[in-house]
Amino acid sequence: MGLGPRTLEKLCRAVGRDHVVWDAYDLVIFERDASIAGALPDAIVYPANVEEVAAVLEIAAEQQLPVVPRGAGTGLSGGAVTLRGGLALSLARLRRIIEIDPKRRTALVEPGVVNYDLGLEAARHGLFYAPDPSSQKACTIGGNAAENSGGPHCLYYGVTTNHILGMEVVLSDGSVHWVGGEDPDRPGLDLLGLLVGSEGTLAVTTKLLVKLLPTPEAVSTLMAAFPSIESASKAVSDVIGHGIVPAALEMMDKVTIGAVEAHYKAGYPTSAGAVLLVEVDGLTESARELTAAIEQILETDDAFEIRVAEDPAERELLWAGRKGAIGALGHIKPNYYLHDGVVPRTKLPEVLRDVGRIGEHYRLPVANVFHAGDGNLHPNILFDLREKGIMKKVEKAGEEMLRACIDAGGTLSGEHGIGLEKNAFMPWIFGPDDLAAMQAVKDVLDPSGRLNPGKIFPPAGQIEPKLIARSGVASEARWW
Amino acid sequence: MVTVDGLKPKAVEKPKTAEELAGCLSEASRAGQAVIPIGGGRALGMGDPPARFDLALVTTGLDRIVEVSPEDLTATVQAGVTLEALQAELGKARQFLPLDPFASPGHTIGGLLATAWSGPLRQRYGTPREFLVGLQVALPDGRLARSGGKVVKNVSGYDLNKLHFGALGSLGVITEASFKVFPRPLFEETVEASEPQLTDAWREARRALDLKLPPVALELVREPDRHRLVARFAGSEDGVRRMVRELVWAPVGEADFWQQHSRRRAGRWLRVAVPPEALRDVLQSLPEAASWWAHPGVGVVHWVDFESAQVAAVRAAAEDAGGSAVLLAAPSALKSELGAWGRQPATIDLMRRVKRAFDPAGTLSPGRYLV
Numbered sequence: 001m002g003l004g005p006r007t008l009e010k011l012c013r014a015v016g017r018d019h020v021v022w023d024a025y026d027l028v029i030f031e032r033d034a035s036i037a038g039a040l041p042d043a044i045v046y047p048a049n050v051e052e053v054a055a056v057l058e059i060a061a062e063q064q065l066p067v068v069p070r071g072a073g074t075g076l077s078g079g080a081v082t083l084r085g086g087l088a089l090s091l092a093r094l095r096r097i098i099e100i101d102p103k104r105r106t107a108l109v110e111p112g113v114v115n116y117d118l119g120l121e122a123a124r125h126g127l128f129y130a131p132d133p134s135s136q137k138a139c140t141i142g143g144n145a146a147e148n149s150g151g152p153h154c155l156y157y158g159v160t161t162n163h164i165l166g167m168e169v170v171l172s173d174g175s176v177h178w179v180g181g182e183d184p185d186r187p188g189l190d191l192l193g194l195l196v197g198s199e200g201t202l203a204v205t206t207k208l209l210v211k212l213l214p215t216p217e218a219v220s221t222l223m224a225a226f227p228s229i230e231s232a233s234k235a236v237s238d239v240i241g242h243g244i245v246p247a248a249l250e251m252m253d254k255v256t257i258g259a260v261e262a263h264y265k266a267g268y269p270t271s272a273g274a275v276l277l278v279e280v281d282g283l284t285e286s287a288r289e290l291t292a293a294i295e296q297i298l299e300t301d302d303a304f305e306i307r308v309a310e311d312p313a314e315r316e317l318l319w320a321g322r323k324g325a326i327g328a329l330g331h332i333k334p335n336y337y338l339h340d341g342v343v344p345r346t347k348l349p350e351v352l353r354d355v356g357r358i359g360e361h362y363r364l365p366v367a368n369v370f371h372a373g374d375g376n377l378h379p380n381i382l383f384d385l386r387e388k389g390i391m392k393k394v395e396k397a398g399e400e401m402l403r404a405c406i407d408a409g410g411t412l413s414g415e416h417g418i419g420l421e422k423n424a425f426m427p428w429i430f431g432p433d434d435l436a437a438m439q440a441v442k443d444v445l446d447p448s449g450r451l452n453p454g455k456i457f458p459p460a461g462q463i464e465p466k467l468i469a470r471s472g473v474a475s476e477a478r479w480w
Numbered sequence: 481m482v483t484v485d486g487l488k489p490k491a492v493e494k495p496k497t498a499e500e501l502a503g504c505l506s507e508a509s510r511a512g513q514a515v516i517p518i519g520g521g522r523a524l525g526m527g528d529p530p531a532r533f534d535l536a537l538v539t540t541g542l543d544r545i546v547e548v549s550p551e552d553l554t555a556t557v558q559a560g561v562t563l564e565a566l567q568a569e570l571g572k573a574r575q576f577l578p579l580d581p582f583a584s585p586g587h588t589i590g591g592l593l594a595t596a597w598s599g600p601l602r603q604r605y606g607t608p609r610e611f612l613v614g615l616q617v618a619l620p621d622g623r624l625a626r627s628g629g630k631v632v633k634n635v636s637g638y639d640l641n642k643l644h645f646g647a648l649g650s651l652g653v654i655t656e657a658s659f660k661v662f663p664r665p666l667f668e669e670t671v672e673a674s675e676p677q678l679t680d681a682w683r684e685a686r687r688a689l690d691l692k693l694p695p696v697a698l699e700l701v702r703e704p705d706r707h708r709l710v711a712r713f714a715g716s717e718d719g720v721r722r723m724v725r726e727l728v729w730a731p732v733g734e735a736d737f738w739q740q741h742s743r744r745r746a747g748r749w750l751r752v753a754v755p756p757e758a759l760r761d762v763l764q765s766l767p768e769a770a771s772w773w774a775h776p777g778v779g780v781v782h783w784v785d786f787e788s789a790q791v792a793a794v795r796a797a798a799e800d801a802g803g804s805a806v807l808l809a810a811p812s813a814l815k816s817e818l819g820a821w822g823r824q825p826a827t828i829d830l831m832r833r834v835k836r837a838f839d840p841a842g843t844l845s846p847g848r849y850l851v
Contacts, residue, residue, distance in 0.1 A: 103757065104755070104756070104757055147635065148635045148639070150633060154633065158610060159633065159635075161639065161642075162606070162610050177826070177827050177830065178826065178827075179827060181755075181802060182755035182756075182779075182802065183753050183754050183755050183779060183801075183802055183803040183804065184602075184607075184753045184778055184779055184780055185596065185607075185646075185751065185753040185780060185804065185806070186753070186804060186825070187804050187806055187821045187822065187825065187850055188825040188827070188828065188831050188850050188851070189643055189646075189647055189651075189831045189834055189835075189850075189851065190609070190642040190643060190645060190646060190647075191827055191830060191831070191834075192642075193609065193639055193641075193642025193643070193645070194638060194639060194640070194642055194643050196639070197635050197638070197639050198638055198639075202638075214692075216692075217692045237551050240551065240553060240663075241550070241551055243574055243575075243663030243664065243666065244663070245553075245662070245663060282693060282715065282716075282719065283692055283693050283715070283716070283718075283719035283722065283723075284719075285716055285718035285719040285722060286693070286715050286716035286718070286719040289716045289717075289718060289719075290716065342629075342631040342632075342633050342634060343631065344549060344551075344552040344554065344630070344631060345551060345552050345553075346549070346551045346552055371633070374632055374633045375552070375631060375632065375633070376633050409630060409631075410629075410631055411629045411631050411634045411636045412636045413634070413635050413636050414631075414633040414634060414635065415633065415635055416635070417635055418635070418636055418637065422636075426636070426637065429629065429636060429637075430626065430636075430637060431626070433619075433623040433624060433625050434625045434626045434627065434637070435637075436623070436625070437617075437619065437623075437625035437627070437640060437838075438627070438637055438638045438640065440837040440838065441638055441640070441643070441834065441837065442638075443837065444830070444833045444834050444837045445830070456637065456638075
């Protein structure tokens with residue numbers, strides 16, 4: 001490893017001594033992200049601008065150090081974990097909203113800007129930024145771009161890649177480039193589209209030009225309670241089948257409802273087998289008409305209670321339950337392992353049955369809270385790490401749930417990324433030729449393979465896919 | 481006989497399967513030949529005249545609609561399927577692909593993705609870049625590589641769909657594509673307005689775009705004595721009717737305006753694309769008698785039947801405004817003189833490295849694309 005005193009000295013000169021951390025005790029703060037894996041970096045650097053980012057990458061290139069860019073560390077697939085050591089490159093100090101242009105409906109921001117803060121600033125101009133991950137009060141726009149994050153409202157509005165117009169990026173050799181732009185139909189290869197969602201393995205983002213949208217005239221949110229997941233899933237299919245694509249269409253199961261009600265009192269009936277949150281927006285007339293149409297469909301599909309939020313406060317409360325659901329699950333067990341598989345919407349009932357069966361088999365409580373309209377599942381396996389040997393069961397159950405998604409014609413991740421969590425499973429959905437094409441791109445942009453190594457691609461010489469434990473980074477001993 | 485810029489290929493192949501196509505491609509590549517993939521041939525005027533042309537690889541034999549799943553709002557088709565055939569299939573479930581390219585009918589899906597052609601509906605839905613969810617591509621070494629998948633939301637692996645979209649088949653030949661599709665709107669209405677002066681037409685266009693429910697398509701068409709604005713609204717009936725009332729334009733003259741509009745094509749055709757705010761200046765800089773139609777909300781104008789000498793100044797202005805001016809069709813001599821693509825992007829070196837990684841022997845469409 002090339003991180004001797006001379007390299008540290010260079011890094012200190014590049015970003016300032018106060019912005020380099022290498023004390024073993026301090027490094028622990030960046031050992032983890034929000035996934036269940038962890039590994040220590042050799043140093044953490046906090047550059048303040050693109051020049052300093054480029055300087056750090058040049059030093060890393062000289063010393064052949066791995067570099068792992070990091071936003072808020074809320075990622076769920078281990079994208080910010082320094083699996084091979086090296087430098088954790090925090091973008092937390094690049095946190096300016098440089099400009100909001102209400103006329104062009106764009107914002108130019110630095111990557112460390114928190115998603116929610118951009119939303120607040122945009123709202124002052126009657127605009128909003130559409131992608132809204134549940135972690136939006138902490139996660140950053142740069143991290144969102146790296147993971148191509150989604151959120152409840154992506155059903156109608158699309159995911160992060162549909163909302164980024166351009167980025168300033170630094171490659172692993174320290175060169176700075178601007179990709180994309182405000183003009184449509186740009187001649188040349190769409191490098192921007194390639195880089196969004198590349199999980200920090202191809203480039204480090206230092207500026208983003210994003211689209212803002214005008215706040216809709218009316219928003220209507222309704223909660224519907226169903227006797228079972230099956231009946232709620234059928235309702236989801238029927239709404240879409242009627243040609244209605246709501247802004248958001250979210251589902252929570254019985255386990256989640258119980259936990260949420262204990263904490264938020266959002267008003268979800270605890271007797272329900274599943275609750276749907278449906279939001280439509282647009283013109284006042286459209287919202288009214290669509291809400292009525294949706295209510296009728298849901299009633300036909302056995303919803304036993306439907307409540308339309310009467311005012312913004314009630315809407316906020318309905319959403320608080322959804323967005324805070326994962327935290328609320330702490331009432332049941334202290335730890336969770338959250339998956340992100342996607343299936344064709346019509347396969348939801350059968351895959352959810354499989355998920356339930358797998359949980360029962362391993363005697364692990366499972367809470368489902370997810371983007372039903374997109375077919376994007378989020379089964380949370382709940383557990384207590386202090387139980388001896390539990391991790392093996394959790395991993396095995398997670399693996400089987402993912403397999404069920406793939407067998408139903410789905411994919412590994414809808415919005416959380418592959419990272420180091422699911423890279424071993426990539427051969428389930430991509431053959432050697434598919435992966436070789438992706439590797440060819442990696443080799444072009446990061447020939448020495450030092451940017452976020454060990455992510456996305458299956459480990460070399462892998463014999464049988466296994467969840468994160470294969471790398472030894474999630475051993476139970478490391479958790480305490 | 482297929483020709484590209486007057487050049488005839490030495491051979492034409494029309495494979496029936498993706499594997500067969502990949503085989504033809506790799507064989508040609510090993511033999512050092514130059515291959516141009518051809519779909520419906522609607523956009524063959526694009527690109528610089530090819531440096532060489534040995535094999536025309538025609539994709540229309542790949543004409544199978546692989547899977548349409550209305551409840552999932554997804555569809556998978558082979559590259560040679562025409563847009564009309566796909567729309568007819570989707571229409572059975574009142575769904576559609578929101579894509580209405582010019583020079584219709586007859587575009588193939590593969591051709592549309594390779595050229596990134598689109599039409600007025602991009603105002604609301606964007607180009608297929610935004611709703612293409614999966615691809616299978618034949619690479620010059622004979623491999624078939626997939627990216628994305630068949631589900632509407634997917635972040636597994638690199639998004640190579642984006643890299644092939646609009647690359648004019650220069651990295652590989654698209655053999656199959658999966659899309660997110662859309663329900664047909666509940667209600668639609670098209671209205672129009674006319675203004676003698678561009679400034680007034682632009683103001684009206686702005687007014688339409690600033691409505692609480694903007695039109696899904698808004699076209700500004702230069703006709704001999706007027707600037708004609710045509711707006712298409714879609715959504716719930718009450719909402720659409722209110723927008724139409726607020727706008728106070730007249731019902732559109734032709735019942736099939738959009739179909740007629742999509743048939744526009746020309747032998748001299750320049751697509752100028754700039755940040756939307758800069759489009760008005762571009763329109764003002766076009767010659768008084770110019771023939772054009774524009775998407776004011778998107779920042780694109782299609783200028784047709786221009787004089788050769790008029791192009792350079794308009795292109796320079798577009799490029800200075802942070803945009804581009806690409807020849808979609810022109811006599812070969814003119815393309816050779818002016819270049820089909822205009823100023824090279826700043827990241828051309830990275831693009832060339834990507835091209836070399838996919839097509840090291842330069843088999844695919846040599847000389848036609850930027851890389």
